[in-house]
Amino acid sequence: LQIWTQAVPDWRILVGVAMVRCGKYRWSWSQSGLSVLIMSGYVALIWFHQAVYFQEPVVVKTWPELHQTTTTEPNLMRCNQTSPPGRLLLYVTTVLSSQHISWMKCWPARIWPKLKRLQQADVLLYVGATKDASGMHSHKRMAATLLATWPNTCKNLRFGERYLGKQRGAMKAMHDAVSKGWFKEYDWIIRINPDVFIFDEKPMLRLMRPRTWGVFYNCRNVPPRYGCGNNGVDACRVFQTDWFAVRPDKINKNAFADWPTFRDIAEVQATKGLRNIINASADAWLEPRAKGICRVTGHGLWHENSFCEDVLARKPWLKHLDGP
Numbered sequence: 001l002q003i004w005t006q007a008v009p010d011w012r013i014l015v016g017v018a019m020v021r022c023g024k025y026r027w028s029w030s031q032s033g034l035s036v037l038i039m040s041g042y043v044a045l046i047w048f049h050q051a052v053y054f055q056e057p058v059v060v061k062t063w064p065e066l067h068q069t070t071t072t073e074p075n076l077m078r079c080n081q082t083s084p085p086g087r088l089l090l091y092v093t094t095v096l097s098s099q100h101i102s103w104m105k106c107w108p109a110r111i112w113p114k115l116k117r118l119q120q121a122d123v124l125l126y127v128g129a130t131k132d133a134s135g136m137h138s139h140k141r142m143a144a145t146l147l148a149t150w151p152n153t154c155k156n157l158r159f160g161e162r163y164l165g166k167q168r169g170a171m172k173a174m175h176d177a178v179s180k181g182w183f184k185e186y187d188w189i190i191r192i193n194p195d196v197f198i199f200d201e202k203p204m205l206r207l208m209r210p211r212t213w214g215v216f217y218n219c220r221n222v223p224p225r226y227g228c229g230n231n232g233v234d235a236c237r238v239f240q241t242d243w244f245a246v247r248p249d250k251i252n253k254n255a256f257a258d259w260p261t262f263r264d265i266a267e268v269q270a271t272k273g274l275r276n277i278i279n280a281s282a283d284a285w286l287e288p289r290a291k292g293i294c295r296v297t298g299h300g301l302w303h304e305n306s307f308c309e310d311v312l313a314r315k316p317w318l319k320h321l322d323g324p
Helices: 002-007 012-025 029-054 057-065 098-114 133-148 166-179 202-207 266-273 275-279 308-314 316-320
Strands: 088-094 122-127 155-159 188-192 196-198 214-222 236-239 243-246 283-287 301-303
Touching: 088 166, 098 133, 098 196, 098 308, 122 133, 122 166, 133 155, 166 266, 196 308, 202 283, 236 266, 266 275, 301 316
Parallel strands: 088 122, 088 188, 122 155, 214 283
Antiparallel strands: 188 243, 196 301, 214 236, 214 243
């Protein structure tokens, strides 16, 4: 019934066509019924072609929702998870650059097999809009096809409404998820870029303890601002946004609402928006004192702006197994 109503929003169209045919040509009701049957078969054939194209039922289910950008209660698939640390969502954000596409293709065979617990997590892929609006249809099909190859049972797609650039797009991705309730019912969400390689999930999972509200990786320290910094004196410890983990019920609904006007980088905005976690001393840090470039480069994670096959061939994380 759900598939039927998606394909033919108003069943009365079919009945109307049959009645017109009957009145015009004085067909019998049995002939009209045959007309309805033929049209039904045609609609079913169209739906079947779409299902075969996407290959995975979850993607077919997602496709009718791709244009729903204003709903406050998205119909997201959620699976039961009983293993610690509870119900977990991997929130993957991207604009599907050629580099990110290479990583999306790498995850099924090269990354997921090593992540026994995260394989059980739900996945929500958020894809930012392209600069050229005419390319969004193929952009959406590419995202659906890539996500279909991931092994997770419950996976969903959402799209940005318009192109916003790297920094503002990252802020808007978090604002959409928080304000529209996409994180509801989860104990933890992990916000991550596709090119952040998780070579060991255990360090992050160990820090997701019952009394911890957020797990972070230091980007850099900046002068006190936006209420960040101990008593306005000590430096503000800014955390990475390419990867972090947080309890959704500890995120203020308006934490990322200033995305249209915020004049700093996404890392500073997120640190400001989630400062209640740090102020409550409910934070844990994979790396509290990072040095050099603002990237996760240790403790089970590796991030650099390179293509997947190149990074996996070089294995640069082997030099940082004890941290940066």
